[in-house]
Amino acid sequence: MGLLLALKKRFSFLAKLFFKKDKMRIGIYGPPNAGKTTLANRILRDWTGDIIGSPSDIPHETRRARLREGVRIEVDGKTLTIDIVDTPGLATKIDFHDFLRYGLSEEEAKRRAKEATEGVIEAIKWLDDLDGILLVMDATEDPFTQVNVTIVGNIEARKLPLLIVANKIDLPNASPARIKAAFPQHPVVPISALKGINIDSLYKAMADRFG
Amino acid sequence: MRRMEGVQLNLISKEMLGRMSSMEKLRMILDNVKEGKIVVLESGLTPQEEAKLIELTMLEIDHENFIGIEVETYPQKEQSFLSKIFGRKSGRLTVIGPANRLKTLEKQADIIKALVQI
Numbered sequence: 001m002g003l004l005l006a007l008k009k010r011f012s013f014l015a016k017l018f019f020k021k022d023k024m025r026i027g028i029y030g031p032p033n034a035g036k037t038t039l040a041n042r043i044l045r046d047w048t049g050d051i052i053g054s055p056s057d058i059p060h061e062t063r064r065a066r067l068r069e070g071v072r073i074e075v076d077g078k079t080l081t082i083d084i085v086d087t088p089g090l091a092t093k094i095d096f097h098d099f100l101r102y103g104l105s106e107e108e109a110k111r112r113a114k115e116a117t118e119g120v121i122e123a124i125k126w127l128d129d130l131d132g133i134l135l136v137m138d139a140t141e142d143p144f145t146q147v148n149v150t151i152v153g154n155i156e157a158r159k160l161p162l163l164i165v166a167n168k169i170d171l172p173n174a175s176p177a178r179i180k181a182a183f184p185q186h187p188v189v190p191i192s193a194l195k196g197i198n199i200d201s202l203y204k205a206m207a208d209r210f211g
Numbered sequence: 212m213r214r215m216e217g218v219q220l221n222l223i224s225k226e227m228l229g230r231m232s233s234m235e236k237l238r239m240i241l242d243n244v245k246e247g248k249i250v251v252l253e254s255g256l257t258p259q260e261e262a263k264l265i266e267l268t269m270l271e272i273d274h275e276n277f278i279g280i281e282v283e284t285y286p287q288k289e290q291s292f293l294s295k296i297f298g299r300k301s302g303r304l305t306v307i308g309p310a311n312r313l314k315t316l317e318k319q320a321d322i323i324k325a326l327v328q329i
Binding site for chain 2: 091092093094095117118120121124127142144145146149150153154182
């Protein structure tokens with residue numbers, strides 16, 4: 001019985017191939033402060049004219065997943081309709097002392113830390129309800145973090161289409177090449193979500209990968 | 212005899228991990244790490260177990276004594292044909308410790324450098 005279930009799970013991609021959904025639910029994942037909300041806002045501003053939430057320099061600004069349904073992206077005559085899920089940043093540790101450095105009171109910092117832990121759990125739970133992932137990495141940081149390795153491993157295990165977004169290429173020490181070298185098995189698109197640099201390449205890659 | 216000060220390292224063999232269920236492994240890891248110990252797993256965890264470990268860690272963070280974990284592991288290697296069919300993905304050597312004691316210095320495809328604070 002276990003073997004049958006394992007085989008069914010393994011070959012579920014065949015069913016997906018023949019019975020394609022007319023709408024894909026795409027999750028935006030990544031560690032805190034990688035630019036997930038900035039990217040979600042960029043996509044929504046470009047295709048719907050509004051935004052999903054406010055980004056912040058303080059880590060764990062997004063502590064609840066936010067869903068925006070029915071975003072239509074048109075690239076080279078091809079239309080892709082997606083639901084976007086902006087997820088809280090994933091982390092293996094959350095220390096409220098880190099928030100004190102941003103001028104938060106101890107009470108606010110502790111509340112933020114508690115909500116952040118709940119946000120991480122919510123982000124992990126969302127993995128079961130998605131059809132594709134945009135994994136946002138800060139191109140100025142070392143990509144070999146446990147969070148990145150765990151997300152990639154889980155997406156591979158679920159056989160979900162993945163697009164790695166090497167964000168913040170407008171910064172001088174950004175190195176998308178380091179991300180490509182770390183995860184050579186997956187497509188990497190270098191962008192600046194904040195400045196909109198190379199964003200058309202991302203839409204093209206999304207249409208190819210998720211369309 | 213003079214008592215030796217230091218951080219306890221628990222090295223768990225592949226065979227022992229193979230006999231444990233996912234939940235047993237995760238409970239053993241978290242119980243040890245919360246006591247300040249460093250756990251070294253010879254065969255590591257599957258990606259799903261890693262995600263579950265993060266979830267359980269988040270539930271147990273108390274913002275005073277336990278602020279989370281630091282995990283050091285290599286990325287997955289290419290899978291064999293059979294493991295691709297049956298979805299069995301074995302992890303690689305993994306080191307897990309309390310976040311306030313274990314710090315990653317450098318991580319590459321096949322080398323991990325970490326610092327343990329005594």
